[in-house]
Amino acid sequence: xxxxxxxxxxxxxxxxxxxxxxxxxxxxxxxxxxxxxxxxxxxxxxxxxxxxxxxxxxxxxxxxxxxxxxxxxxxxxxxxxxxxxxxxxxxxxxxxxxxxxxxxxxxxxxxxxxxxxxxxxxxxxxxxxxxxxxxxxxxxxxxxxxxxxxxxxxxxxxxxxxxxxxxxxxxxxxxxxxxxxxxxxxxxxxxxxxxxxxxxxxxxxxxxxxxxxxxxxxxxxxxxxxxxxxxxxxxxxxxxxxxxxxxxxxxxxxxxxxxxxxxxxxxxxxxxxxxxxxxxxxxxx
Amino acid sequence: xxxxxxxxxxxxxxxxxxxxxxxxxxxxxxxxxxxxxxxxxxxxxxxxxxxxxxxxxxxxxxxxxxxxxxxxxxxxxxxxxxxxxxxxxxxxxxxxxxxxxxxxxxxxxxxxxxxxxxxxxxxxxxxxxxxxxxxxxxxxxxxxxxxxxxxxxxxxxxxxxxxxxxxxxxxxxxxxxxxxxxxxxxxxxxxxxxxxxxxxxxxxxxxxxxxxxxxxxxxxxxxxxxxxxxxxxxxxxxxxxxxxxxxxxxxxxxxxxxxxxxxxxxxxxxxxxxxxxxxxx
Numbered sequence: 021x022x023x024x025x026x027x028x029x030x031x032x033x034x035x036x037x038x039x040x041x042x043x044x045x046x047x048x049x050x051x052x053x054x055x056x057x058x059x060x061x062x063x064x065x066x067x068x069x070x071x072x073x074x075x076x077x078x079x080x081x082x083x084x085x086x087x088x089x090x091x092x093x094x095x096x097x098x099x100x101x102x103x104x105x106x107x108x109x110x111x112x113x114x115x116x117x118x119x120x121x122x123x124x125x126x127x128x129x130x131x132x133x134x135x136x137x138x139x140x141x142x143x144x145x146x147x148x149x150x151x152x153x154x155x156x157x158x159x160x161x162x163x164x165x166x167x168x169x170x171x172x173x174x175x176x177x178x179x180x181x182x183x184x185x186x187x188x189x190x191x192x193x194x195x196x197x198x199x200x201x202x203x204x205x206x207x208x209x210x211x212x213x214x215x216x217x218x219x220x221x222x223x224x225x226x227x228x229x230x231x232x233x234x235x236x237x238x239x240x241x242x243x244x245x246x247x248x249x250x251x252x253x254x255x256x257x258x259x260x261x262x263x264x265x266x267x268x269x270x271x272x273x274x275x276x277x278x279x280x281x282x283x284x285x286x287x288x289x290x291x292x293x294x295x296x297x298x299x300x301x302x303x304x305x
Numbered sequence: 306x307x308x309x310x311x312x313x314x315x316x317x318x319x320x321x322x323x324x325x326x327x328x329x330x331x332x333x334x335x336x337x338x339x340x341x342x343x344x345x346x347x348x349x350x351x352x353x354x355x356x357x358x359x360x361x362x363x364x365x366x367x368x369x370x371x372x373x374x375x376x377x378x379x380x381x382x383x384x385x386x387x388x389x390x391x392x393x394x395x396x397x398x399x400x401x402x403x404x405x406x407x408x409x410x411x412x413x414x415x416x417x418x419x420x421x422x423x424x425x426x427x428x429x430x431x432x433x434x435x436x437x438x439x440x441x442x443x444x445x446x447x448x449x450x451x452x453x454x455x456x457x458x459x460x461x462x463x464x465x466x467x468x469x470x471x472x473x474x475x476x477x478x479x480x481x482x483x484x485x486x487x488x489x490x491x492x493x494x495x496x497x498x499x500x501x502x503x504x505x506x507x508x509x510x511x512x513x514x515x516x517x518x519x520x521x522x523x524x525x526x527x528x529x530x531x532x533x534x535x536x537x538x539x540x541x542x543x544x545x546x547x548x549x550x551x552x553x554x555x556x557x558x559x560x561x562x563x564x565x566x567x568x569x570x571x572x573x574x575x576x577x578x579x580x581x582x583x584x585x586x
Binding site: 184 | 386388391393417418419420423424426428430431432433442443445446447492495496499
């Protein structure tokens, strides 16, 4: 067997290995989603989406948790987007390369890998206790914002880096200040990727359970939150709650809840893909 | 800021220029050079890329900077609008003056300097915006938002850059849809729109085909009437065609600087002769 044949066999072997690896992920996901849908789809109707929680499984709805998740999501976005994007702009465009800045950079990257439960403990101490937000949406939003800030910073920096320097030079060459160049050239050009990163970070936030349990959102909440200082619960916690009940009807509820959560996450990822696609068509070097 | 305003006054103020016809532009003392460097050294870290360059350039002339790759001619060009400031290890010694004023003095705001010194880059680099917005950008960032003023400036600049007739009916189209040659003329129009008195061109035709190149060269000929132009080029025929004066750089040193005709017909330095006859470079 000559080396050309060997190479061809290796090539083919690697191809099948790739197909095998990909299909494992796909199969598991399909089985998982399939069984959830089989269990829960029959339970999803308008009442399920609009009913408050109840001790009776068939009357219990997901409205409180859904509304809590949406509230939390919006508030987390409000806190984390400006902070994260501004920090990324600073690190990428303004800060000088010093030991301090590389120390910061390494830490931000590391923070993205810290387990979320640690953020929960941090949030409990700072926001719930020290700042006396209690188990409110405010405490939850700040905690989740901390959790996703590193992700937003890292993805935004990558997006900014990808803007060709020729565009920045052109802008500077016309007498633009740094901020004008960032505002009018860099951010519009990087916007698609930044938005994608933010949405993916937020869709991680919406699925987080551990930190919100720690700051106290596990409590039974009977009503839809009306303001940022209200107590709240979120979809993953409601699901967790239902799964841990002995009554099988609640497990069905949990499956239906998972479908709702998945739908929200898929929708957000869809928006991310759409934004990236649209921006790419608009900005095209 | 103060200093730049003073420079502007000696040239003629921005407003004044806008009101006056083209021939009233830049009324200047003919003795004083427009651009001048004295004993300029440039370092990137420990690496010296320009050594003791002193040169003067007259107003409304075209000066070509030629030399083999890596001879420092682009770096030298970028000294005049302080584009090297963004390179972290950049350091310079010596004076670089426009209208007799040191442009590296702390009282000079680099943004004001660049309104006076336009630049055209090697690769056409239009913004991913409409043709109109590309040209209007320089004025918009100065806070000009009056539609009439912008319309007028866009039209004038595109006419000066010999692009108006080709794009007048689709100013709202993306600049990226233009051909390479058109994009480069758009970049020239964009630079002209902020009313500079100096134009720096860094191999403006090197990415273009011969026809587009001819158009750019023709344009340089016409722009010379109103602007002081410094052009870096790899193409010696081009230097011969467009410039009044030519400076030959080699390994960061200014080897020979004289009238273009003289440099190409009877160079004084042997190295210059070897370069222009194609024996190295």
